[in-house]
Amino acid sequence: xxDATPRKLVEVRDLKMxxxxxxxxLRKRVGEVxxxxxxxxxxxxxxxxxxxGESGCGKSTCGRAILRLYDITDGSVKIDGAEIGDTPQxxxxxxxxxxQMVFQDPQASLNPRMTVEAIIGEPLMEHTDxxxxxxxxxxxxxxxAVGLNRTFSNRYPHEFSGGQRQRIGIAxxxxxxxxxxxxxxxxxxxxxxxQAQVVNLLEDLQEKFDLTYLFISHDLSMVRHIADRVAVMxxxxxxxxxxxxxxxxxxxHPYTKALLSAVPEPDPDMTxxxxxxxxxxxxxxSNPPQGCNFCTRCPAVMDICHREDPEFREVQPGxxxxxxxxxxxxxxxAASEDNKSIQQGETT
Amino acid sequence: xxxxxxxxxxFTIPVLLFISFIIFLLLDLAPNDPTGNxxxxxxxxxxxxxxxxxxxxxxxxxxxxxxxxxxxxxxxxNIIDQMFGTCTWGCEDRLRVQSWATxxxxxxxxxxxxxxxLWVVGMSYVVGILIAIPIGVISAYRQYSWFDQAGTFVxxxxxxxxxxxxxxxxxxxxxVMIPTDSWFWFPSxxxxxxxxxxxxxxxxxxxxxxxPVFVLALYNAAQISxxxxxxxxxxxxxxxxxxxxxxxxxxxxxxxxHVLRNSLIPVVTVIxxxxxxxxxxxxxxxxxxxxNGLGQLLxxxxxxxxxxxxxxxxxxxxxLIVLFNLIAxxxxxxxxxxxxxx
Numbered sequence: 001x002x003d004a005t006p007r008k009l010v011e012v013r014d015l016k017m018x019x020x021x022x023x024x025x026l027r028k029r030v031g032e033v034x035x036x037x038x039x040x041x042x043x044x045x046x047x048x049x050x051x052x053g054e055s056g057c058g059k060s061t062c063g064r065a066i067l068r069l070y071d072i073t074d075g076s077v078k079i080d081g082a083e084i085g086d087t088p089q090x091x092x093x094x095x096x097x098x099x100q101m102v103f104q105d106p107q108a109s110l111n112p113r114m115t116v117e118a119i120i121g122e123p124l125m126e127h128t129d130x131x132x133x134x135x136x137x138x139x140x141x142x143x144x145a146v147g148l149n150r151t152f153s154n155r156y157p158h159e160f161s162g163g164q165r166q167r168i169g170i171a172x173x174x175x176x177x178x179x180x181x182x183x184x185x186x187x188x189x190x191x192x193x194x195q196a197q198v199v200n201l202l203e204d205l206q207e208k209f210d211l212t213y214l215f216i217s218h219d220l221s222m223v224r225h226i227a228d229r230v231a232v233m234x235x236x237x238x239x240x241x242x243x244x245x246x247x248x249x250x251x252x253h254p255y256t257k258a259l260l261s262a263v264p265e266p267d268p269d270m271t272x273x274x275x276x277x278x279x280x281x282x283x284x285x286s287n288p289p290q291g292c293n294f295c296t297r298c299p300a301v302m303d304i305c306h307r308e309d310p311e312f313r314e315v316q317p318g319x320x321x322x323x324x325x326x327x328x329x330x331x332x333x334a335a336s337e338d339n340k341s342i343q344q345g346e347t348t
Numbered sequence: 349x350x351x352x353x354x355x356x357x358x359f360t361i362p363v364l365l366f367i368s369f370i371i372f373l374l375l376d377l378a379p380n381d382p383t384g385n386x387x388x389x390x391x392x393x394x395x396x397x398x399x400x401x402x403x404x405x406x407x408x409x410x411x412x413x414x415x416x417x418x419x420x421x422x423x424x425x426n427i428i429d430q431m432f433g434t435c436t437w438g439c440e441d442r443l444r445v446q447s448w449a450t451x452x453x454x455x456x457x458x459x460x461x462x463x464x465x466l467w468v469v470g471m472s473y474v475v476g477i478l479i480a481i482p483i484g485v486i487s488a489y490r491q492y493s494w495f496d497q498a499g500t501f502v503x504x505x506x507x508x509x510x511x512x513x514x515x516x517x518x519x520x521x522x523x524v525m526i527p528t529d530s531w532f533w534f535p536s537x538x539x540x541x542x543x544x545x546x547x548x549x550x551x552x553x554x555x556x557x558x559x560p561v562f563v564l565a566l567y568n569a570a571q572i573s574x575x576x577x578x579x580x581x582x583x584x585x586x587x588x589x590x591x592x593x594x595x596x597x598x599x600x601x602x603x604x605x606h607v608l609r610n611s612l613i614p615v616v617t618v619i620x621x622x623x624x625x626x627x628x629x630x631x632x633x634x635x636x637x638x639x640n641g642l643g644q645l646l647x648x649x650x651x652x653x654x655x656x657x658x659x660x661x662x663x664x665x666x667x668l669i670v671l672f673n674l675i676a677x678x679x680x681x682x683x684x685x686x687x688x689x690x
């Protein structure tokens with residue numbers, strides 16, 4: 001092999017997605033919801049990066065912002081070597097075949113007035129010049145690939161079950177041979193037996209088509225199953241990014257510890273006394289606390305946490321944490337310097 | 349779908365019979381008198397004679413039954429005879445629904461008045477829809493932009509200012525204040541006898557239609573553009589729109605193929621439900637511009653207590669309303685694949 005370190009397919013640097021809040025009679029801009037506030041990570045070709053966090057922490061926004069389904073506030077997103085952070089939406093259209101998304105709600109994300117064939121075939125019509133028959137063949141091929149019966153191609157989305165609809169959504173995403181797929185909680189709306197099917201399908205397809213996933217989920221056990229590395233988000237920031245085994249075996253960030261300790265334990269004999277129960281609510285993303293975002297709820301909070309935002313840095317090989325506990329030089333480096341000097345991946 | 353339509357059509361028969369009976373009762377209870385417009389010098393016993401000759405002396409159920417026979421049996425037979433030139437059973441002395449005021453068959457009166465109403469009111473509906481849909485689409489797509497604010501203001505005006513005000517205002521501006529020889533002058537009275545023979549007369553027809561059509565179109569467009577905007581806004585925030593964008597579709601395709609088609613479903617049914625009003629004529633606007641359409645016919649009938657005329661006209665409106673309700677339901681089923689009737 002030429003390069004021992006795998007190729008970076010996606011590079012996200014200091015991504016910010018702020019939504020303005022308007023209020024008052026004249027609808028003046030009074031503030032902004034910092035849904036994603038300075039997120040940096042890489043995704044290597046062929047891997048699955050799990051993105052976990054509680055509801056409202058900005059996971060989905062982050063996934064959409066990476067694909068530029070929003071006009072991002074700041075930062076850079078490089079996919080397959082091409083910078084798309086500041087490309088206008090018109091120019092982005094031609095790059096859409098490389099990057100696709102599987103959406104959370106399989107019912108709402110399919111146009112109710114289009115047949116399955118039209119839904120899957122539409123991107124082919126837009127981005128390729130296949131003939132009608134070739135297009136139909138390709139649609140049937142894709143339906144085979146995701147395990148849908150070809151004879152269903154003239155049916156409408158509402159005639160399918162939830163799992164089948166998600167398969168349609170996956171087939172649609174695959175239509176243009178993408179390299180990178182953002183799976184935005186693809187299994188959250190499905191019941192457990194179907195969840196396993198869909199996750200296994202995603203894994204099979206990854207192997208078959210050499211795909212790279214960003215797998216967004218709040219289901220920690222499912223992420224453990226599918227992801228190679230896991231990023232934990234809290235209030236618009238990534239607090240920890242680690243290889244899967246290391247993260248689940250020994251979480252570093254206090255929030256990750258709390259999150260993992262909240263996973264239900266099926267064995268009643270196991271002690272649950274060392275569970276970390278977080279107090280209070282998540283602060284509003286429109287008004288995050290000063291210093292570390294987690295300082296209001298952190299069980300191991302220190303003085304410095306209220307003053308300075310911890311730097312997101314590599315504390316062990318391949319493991320990145322944003323926490324003052326692992327940041328001995330935090331007092332020296334200014335808080336504004338955070339996230340700038342990260343060159344993750346090169347040291348792995 | 350066919351079974352559903354047939355079942356619904358069968359249900360409409362008792363509904364319409366019931367409606368016709370209610371209308372008949374209402375008109376009978378109304379305190380107006382067909383001899384009320386006659387000179388005061390006619391003595392009361394003569395008036396009573398006139399009433400009896402009109403059939404008012406009979407009990408109400410007999411009169412209702414007679415109207416039913418005339419309207420449901422004799423009129424259709426008459427239409428068949430006229431269409432094929434035949435003479436079915438009893439065509440010489442068949443009793444048709446007669447107007448008391450004009451002594452001519454009511455259906456002939458309606459056929460006479462229909463073209464004016466369909467041209468003026470129908471055209472205003474079409475123009476209103478054609479204006480409303482683009483306004484609704486753009487207003488929703490650029491929500492809170494100056495275009496949306498202006499559209500909201502105009503439709504609020506169109507909604508809240510009655511047609512008898514806008515109509516008279518138009519007449520004052522375009523027929524009175526503007527000199528007659530100006531290109532911007534429009535006639536305030538609709539001339540029914542005007543015949544379109546060449547380009548110049550066609551131009552005049554357009555000019556005389558312009559003001560009533562505009563006044564009514566403003567009113568219709570105000571309503572429909574609001575519906576269109578609301579429906580577009582509903583759909584613009586749907587997940588499937590984001591999916592379409594993620595597919596890399598052109599913005600035009602996203603808007604016109606994905607969003608507009610879905611948004612049109614409720615709007616089309618609203619439009620279908622509004623069609624009976626077109627046939628009903630815009631009573632006030634027709635009065636303002638002297639368009640002698642169905643609305644004006646109804647007003648004259650009510651003023652003269654011409655009960656057969658009012659009864660027949662009102663009943664035809666009822667039929668149209670019931671029918672277009674059914675059409676709206678069926679359209680919904682055709683347009684939205686999620687809805688199935690069987």
